[in-house]
Amino acid sequence: MDLYEHQARELLEEHGIVVPKAEVTDVPQGAREIARRLGGRVVVKAQVKTGGRGKAGGVKIAADPAAAELTARQILGMDIKGHTVRKVMVAEPVDIEREYYVSYVLDRATGRFLAIASAEGGMDIEEVAATRPEAVARIPVDPGEGVTTARAAEIASAAGLPPQTVDVLVRLWDVLVREDALLVEVNPLVRTVQGRILALDAKVTLDDNARFRQTRWGDDLAALDDEGDALEAAAAEKGLNYVKLDGEVGIIGNGAGLVMSTLDVVAGCGARPANFLDIGGGASAQVMADGLGVILADPGVKSVFVNVFGGITACDAVADGIVQALETVRLTKPLVVRLDGNNAVRGRTILDAHRHPLVEQATSMDGAARRAAELAHAH
Incomplete structure (x- = not known):
């Protein structure tokens, strides 16, 4: 569980590490009032569980309380790497x-x-x-x-x-x-x-x-969740093993080891994985539909890579699941599929026959990863 910046700073302060004075608000007027209490000139910082806030415009200096309110109004509601800003921290500036x-x-x-x-x-x-x-x-x-x-x-x-x-x-x-x-x-x-x-x-x-x-966080840790964690919560409700990451290539695989390897290969092709999603041994139409639905709900995703090694669940069953899932899920991003193992040839034939305009196939994991990276960078 990742904490928000203001929560992390509270922990540090409790352990004797000095931090600048700061308060949190979810409304622009609150930023004006906090700035007035802190002396006027402040730093307004988006509270989301991801890096790169400064470069995304989520951290700004405000010269006075009125500017703090205006700046908070600009930052609240921003999308930063798929995370919606719902709170800002207003802190005293430091030389x-x-x-x-x-x-x-x-x-x-x-x-x-x-x-x-x-x-x-x-x-x-x-x-x-x-x-x-x-x-x-x-x-x-x-x-x-x-x-x-x-x-x-x-x-x-x-x-x-x-x-x-x-x-x-x-x-x-x-x-x-x-x-x-x-x-x-x-x-x-x-x-x-x-x-x-x-x-x-x-x-x-x-x-x-x-x-x-x-x-210290109470019985309901869901209060710590932001938009990224909301996707994880939605996946958990569907029984999916999903972890959101800050990237542009959505990943679906069967088996934790294969998925971890897929993340590494995608990263090696110059792209960033958008998630970890292990469907385990089940690749039914419902599982594939649920997985695609969660991944496509991430606005940061530009392409999707399905990497399956057929074992107990054969590749033709996986292909059937993908085809049926595409009848219920509107595919809005390119999908690259690599099937290998048990009944892989039959599975590829099923996908070829379906001829979905956004679905491509690759026979190797490296080739599929490269293509998913290319498609992500093209969008």
């Missing part, structure tokens, strides 16, 4: 001298956590990591040992962070452990011109397996 990046994330492959830090934080941290990986330190953390002051000093030194960040690194680890989180991230962590260290933005992902301990 920034330097921006840093710090996070802890679970590394499932090693059974440890990974500390990731850089002296070059901010909106372009992803570009920094891709073009100059040496500027981003990745330090494994043994969960049994945790992050002591000495360990935090090693992380800060490796990333080129100033000594004042050591205490933040220790406290951020405390957030991770005590709040049952899988990810805690501060970007940017800043040093102000006055020499203070503040967390300007925060992201926290809680472990769903620890929900029984996360009593």
